[in-house]
Amino acid sequence: MKNKIRAVPRPFRILGYLFLILSMAAMYVFFRSYLLLFIVVFLSVVPWLSVLVGYIIAKKVRFYVRITNEQNIIPGDDISPYIEVYDPLYIGSLDIRLTLEAGNKFFTKKEENESFDISLPVIARKNRKTEGRSFIRLPLTATLIGVYGICITGVCVQDPFGLVKYRIDMRDKKDEIQKEFCVLPKSIGGKLPDSETISVGMTEVEESAKRGNDFSEVTDIREYIPGDRIRDIHWKVSARMQEWMVKVRTQMAGMELSVVLTPEYDEKTTEYIMTYAYQQLREWSLYESDIRLLIYTSGPETVQRYMLSAPSDVDDAFKNIMSEHYTTHLPKGGDPSQAMDGIIRNLYPFMGGYIRFGLMEDGTIGFEAVEDSVVCSKGVSV
Numbered sequence: 001m002k003n004k005i006r007a008v009p010r011p012f013r014i015l016g017y018l019f020l021i022l023s024m025a026a027m028y029v030f031f032r033s034y035l036l037l038f039i040v041v042f043l044s045v046v047p048w049l050s051v052l053v054g055y056i057i058a059k060k061v062r063f064y065v066r067i068t069n070e071q072n073i074i075p076g077d078d079i080s081p082y083i084e085v086y087d088p089l090y091i092g093s094l095d096i097r098l099t100l101e102a103g104n105k106f107f108t109k110k111e112e113n114e115s116f117d118i119s120l121p122v123i124a125r126k127n128r129k130t131e132g133r134s135f136i137r138l139p140l141t142a143t144l145i146g147v148y149g150i151c152i153t154g155v156c157v158q159d160p161f162g163l164v165k166y167r168i169d170m171r172d173k174k175d176e177i178q179k180e181f182c183v184l185p186k187s188i189g190g191k192l193p194d195s196e197t198i199s200v201g202m203t204e205v206e207e208s209a210k211r212g213n214d215f216s217e218v219t220d221i222r223e224y225i226p227g228d229r230i231r232d233i234h235w236k237v238s239a240r241m242q243e244w245m246v247k248v249r250t251q252m253a254g255m256e257l258s259v260v261l262t263p264e265y266d267e268k269t270t271e272y273i274m275t276y277a278y279q280q281l282r283e284w285s286l287y288e289s290d291i292r293l294l295i296y297t298s299g300p301e302t303v304q305r306y307m308l309s310a311p312s313d314v315d316d317a318f319k320n321i322m323s324e325h326y327t328t329h330l331p332k333g334g335d336p337s338q339a340m341d342g343i344i345r346n347l348y349p350f351m352g353g354y355i356r357f358g359l360m361e362d363g364t365i366g367f368e369a370v371e372d373s374v375v376c377s378k379g380v381s382v
Contacts, residue, residue, distance in 0.1 A: 004169035054159020058166035092124035099154035106146030262358035
């Protein structure tokens, strides 16, 4: 896609060149030297060629943000993203200035993202097969969990003589100039809660969402009616009857372990809560019971629900949760745990109890079984 550009003259640089041309012209008038005449003509033509070359470069140059390892990143890992500039022309420029914005979506609000500039040369291509490439590696280390974003927000290309700067419109290049990567907590395993705590969090459901499980029983077979699910078609009977036949199912009860995640107003405490909950839920997801994870959001659905049937489901759920600032998941109220409990009981009045991850009354991070205001805590020290 061609770049949309806007030319911005550099008046002091242009005045400097005009002064140089006028000085050489005055010397020619005084000395009447053909060499000085050649220099005057040269200085009068070359700046225009430089401006034209700069415009062509700005039209053709491409730039990217690349991350070599986007998977399995944990706190403390060296990310070091690359900012690359590609030039398909046999001409280059001494400078292209890129403005970058970086931040952690979970712990940094958009208006608090850090912005900084980097400067690179535009290297001309040397042969037909290889484009000119210049790059810089940013020394970035992920210190906190969350979803990080790096984006090029501004590009300014300078012509070879530096007379004009060309600002490139970035609105049509979102996929090329921004990268996101998720930093998940270290997966060091966890321990299952005792049977009493599990029994409080268990909720009876009509049909489990766990992959591969179907808590229903086939009681009859009938002709297909538009709107029936494809999964209910009885293929063998349909082949024998020469018409579509579907299974009539009777739903049977399954069980889900309901878990509620409650961040705190303090950033560091929230990081501990997320880390501990991630490690425990990843271990719990290896066992038979489905886990229904609930977390508040200020969005229209109020509470987000995630079904955790495998460690990969836990990874996906936490990536989604951490793509918003952590205060988005804090219900209004003095005590987040009490406010969250009221929301859960209003939205799910028939849910007998659940397991809550968050800050305990004794100042530790852990989980507790909540059932009719009776709490049994299982915490760990922060």
